[in-house]
Amino acid sequence: MRMILLADPGKCTGCKLCEIACSIKNEKTHSPASSRIHAVKWMRSGIYIPMVCQQCDSPTCETVCPMDAIKRDEETGAMVIDYDRCIGCRMCVVFCPFGGAGIDAAHGRVIKCDLCRGDPVCVKFCSPEALLYIPATSVNLLKQRNAAERFSELMKKMLTPP
Amino acid sequence: MLCGIPALGSGRCDIAAKSPLTGAIGDSNMGGFFAPELRFSGFDHLVVKGRAKKPVYVWIHDGEVEIRDASQLWGRDTFETQTMIREIHRDDEIQSMVIGVAGENLVRFANVRNGMKNSAGRTGMGCVMGSKKLKAVAARGTMNLEFTQPDKLLEYSRQMNEMIMETRWARAQSRYGTMIIYSNTNTTGLIRCRNFQYNLMEKGDVLECENMDEYSVGMAGCYACPVQCRHRYTLTKGPYAPLYGEGPEYTSQGAFGTMPDCASLEAVLVANHLVNMYGLDTLETGNMIAWAMELYEKGIIDNQTMGGLKLEWGDSEAIFELIHKIAKREGFGSILADGMRPAIEKIGRESEYYAIHVKGMGNLQSDERPTPSFALGIATSTRGADHLRSRPAIDLYNLPENMLEEIYGGPVSNDYTSYEGKSRMVRWQELLYAVVDSLGLCKFQTVFCAVHAPKFEEWTKLIEYSTGMKIPKKELMTAGERIYTLERLFNNREGFSRSDDTLPERYFKEPTPLGLPIAKGKKIDRAKFEGMLDEYYRLHGWNKMGEPRKSTLKKLNLENEPSQLL
DSSP: OOOEHHHHHTOOOOOOHHHHHHHHHHHSSGGGGGOSSSEEEETTTTEEEEEEOOOOOSSSSHHOOOOOEEEEEETTTTTTOOOTOOOOOOHHHOOOTTOOOOTTTTTOEEEEOOOOGGGOOHHHOTOOOEEEEEEEEGHHHHHHHHHHHHHHHHHHHHHHHH | OOOTTTTTTTTOOOEEEEOOOSEEEEEEEEEESHHHHHTTTTTTTOOOOSOSOOOOOEEEEEEEEEEEOTTTTTTOOOOOOOOHHHHHHHTTTTTTEEEEEHHTTTTTOOOETTTTTTEEEGGGHHHHHHHHEEEEEEEEEOOBBBOSSSSHHHHHHHHEEEEHHHHHHHHHHHHGOOOOOOOHHHHHHHOOTOOOOOOTTTTTGSSSSGGGGGGGEEEETTTOSSSSEEEEEEEESTOOOOEEEEOHHHHHHIIIIIITTOOOHHHHHHHHHHHHHHTTTTHHHHHHHHHHHHHTTTSSSTTTTTOOOOOOOOOOOHHHHHHHHHTTTHHHHHTTTTTTHHHHHHGGGGGGGGGGTTTTEEEEBOOTTTTTTHHHHHHOTSSSSOOGGTOOOGGGGGOOOOHHHHTTTOOSSSOOOTTTTHHHHHHHHHHHHHHHHTTTTTTGOOOOOTTOOOOOHHHHHHHHHHHHOOHHHHHHHHHHHHHHHHHHHHHHHHHHOGGSSSSHOOOOOOOOOOOSSSTTOOOHHHHHHHHHHHHHHHHHHHOOOBBHHHHHHHHHTTTGGGGOOO
């Protein structure tokens, strides 16, 4: 079953544990510039939004890659860079509308999230559960349940005599 | 040493100098995001010597350090300053530690700030930066932090985060922040109201943490923190709206709620925002205001002294007005801006009895009369009345005594009103906090309020996986002892001694008037207190006057410590 890395900006607390864990797991070192995920923050309004590759169904990165170096891993559903083919032209970095592909400062190569080969480390470090790795089919069910919860509270109030 | 690891709030930053508030050692620790950014820019420590002729800020990026003109930043509040620095360098990832108008005006308890909420609040480090005309230190880095065993560090860090989140304390913090403490202290009678007149606030229900839900839009975390103990709040009504802020901490609940007897959560939120904007220590500001209100009530200061301002208990407008006046050093505010001791000199000796301070620094809103361990902690703290040097908050939990003995390495009473074994408890906590501050981890994620939180044993592993150094628990504790003894040497050199390790007179004279039976009618027994102090010095290896013995210095390799010669 296809799994999805779901980021919920409403739950993110901006602690950046996801960034650190991502960098250490994938680069064996810690630099925010090596992380595939970023908690984008607005200090004056307290808005935090985790940004990471969306593993699109029609990925721009795949379309613009002149070397066919970005392919879907059928097992994990992630778009993965084949470094034997990648020539580092950074077209994927330029065209991705989300900033899903970036450049690793230490090695100067293109990096993007590959869902940690099907076991994303960021999710394990996210204690407010702003990041979830769940079956694609349950994404909207989860959202429906959250939305329905608000209705259910209202209904409970209506049904309870004053 | 561990700043930047993926665990336990590893974004701590420590700022130290001789304190302009107390004349003793000054240092203040804050979370947030500045410290890791400094490391990514290639630096672990900064030493700032001398002073600039005109306002400057230090700009550090990927191995480079520049001193830049800050004339356009001078006069700006702490939020604007950070935003402007990001605009100047066109980089939203820059992290800055800045001072506000209070630091510029040399308010002796001005703080240093990062983000909306993180404050190195105590001992006036913002005043020191202001005296150096140093408006900010800004950092931005993309350099690597290397670890000797990254895979092990990652896995163990995950376990550490789970370990802390398994404690009830951390889970409560994630929901309510440190405001949860209030539910315990105000119902028991461990909190100061009307400066020091009562030990609980009768109208205090409005300040309960559940009431924050009306204003909170979610929680926020410091760097690498699984707990996330602060609210993100908005005010949409009233003269100060619209307003976005973070917090408030338990300290602000007391500073602008219980101490001045102000039964309004909105007032606490506004005052919290104002002190953050000006760069004032919330606790010291609240102490000065509550003290001034008591002096006003007792007729020691009057309308004329105050320039027409009435200082009635609970008047939120008076609180706001005094915050403005202190930060801008206007009128009576300028007297308060110097801190308790200089203010006592100016207002008059009769004001001294009402000042709740140790070594010149005001206390938390806590009332330590029913809790001798807490009382000993604030009396002996090297930086003045201060709960964060030693507070053994688990003393309140009535834990089994064999569990306490296992932690503290000797007999400790599990009755928090007892004096037995409390010296041992305080000394152990001092070592623990000295080490955790040095490691750059968060104090709340150790044995502060949870017994099963990480401590020395766990840190030895984190150190090994990060740096490769194998430092056994015993050596870590010795490092803590070395740090605390060094601070003691500094203070001794500055003229502090046993007579300064004491409590305000009211702790010995006035019994607590309110609270549960366990907390009511309590005052500190002077003889027992002196006994605790003797035992505390003995455990540290200091003499009766609180001076480290020669043998202790030798054991700690401090015989040739150069600061003794300065």
